[in-house]
Amino acid sequence: MKIVKGVIRIASWLVYLCIACYLLIAAPIIAGYKPVVVLSGSMEPTYHVGSVIYYRQTPFEDIREGDAITFRAGEDGMVTHRVVKKNELSGTFQTKGDANQTEDPSPVEYKNVIGKVWKISIPYAGYFVAYSRNITVIGIMAAIIVLNVVCDSLIPGKKEGEERAENEKKERLS
Structure with a gap:
């Protein structure tokens, strides 16, 4: 029974580690x-592919050529590409x-721009996020x-008396 408890304890620590990783990925929110x-x-x-990137809503004036932006493409799609030309008159980006x-x-x-991409990305974290969102x-x-x-x-684990006796035994042997 102690083996089962040990396996479950290790599995639960792995779960807690996954939760901590998920919170770290979400922290920039x-x-x-x-x-x-x-x-x-x-x-x-x-x-x-599989990286997690972060974007933040940014005013038109603060987006420059060379910046990566995330924008709406079509009904449900989002695309992240780099600005190669900014047209101040039409309010558009190539x-x-x-x-x-x-x-x-x-x-x-500009109305389709969701945000400017932050310089930091986390490689492969997207696979972890996709996997951890699965209901199963x-x-x-x-x-x-x-x-x-x-x-x-x-x-039950070891009782206080058993632990004390075991510690005293170890001390006598050393």
Whole structure:
């Protein structure tokens, strides 16, 4: 029974570690940055597929050529590409993916810009985020934590007297 308790305890620490990682990935939200997972290789090698990048709403004046921006493309899509030209008169940006040979076919209107991308990205964290959002994974993690609590209450650990006696025995042997 102690082996089962040990395995559950290790699994619960792994769950707590996953939760801590998830909180670290989400921490920039406090500063107004929103995370997004890179799904394509159009911005390689700057942002690898599976990376988490962060963007923040930025005024038109603060976006410059060379900045990466995230913008709405179509109904549900978001794209992150680099600004290659900024048109002050029309309020648009000509964009291009770092890995693409040509510029995007149509300019991006500022009203479609969601935000300017922060310089920091976390490679491969997007795979972790996608995996941890799965309802089955969440259920398994919750079950492991509940099992750990139940095991701690049903399977007693060493009693204080046993621990003291064991420590005294170790002291005599040394």
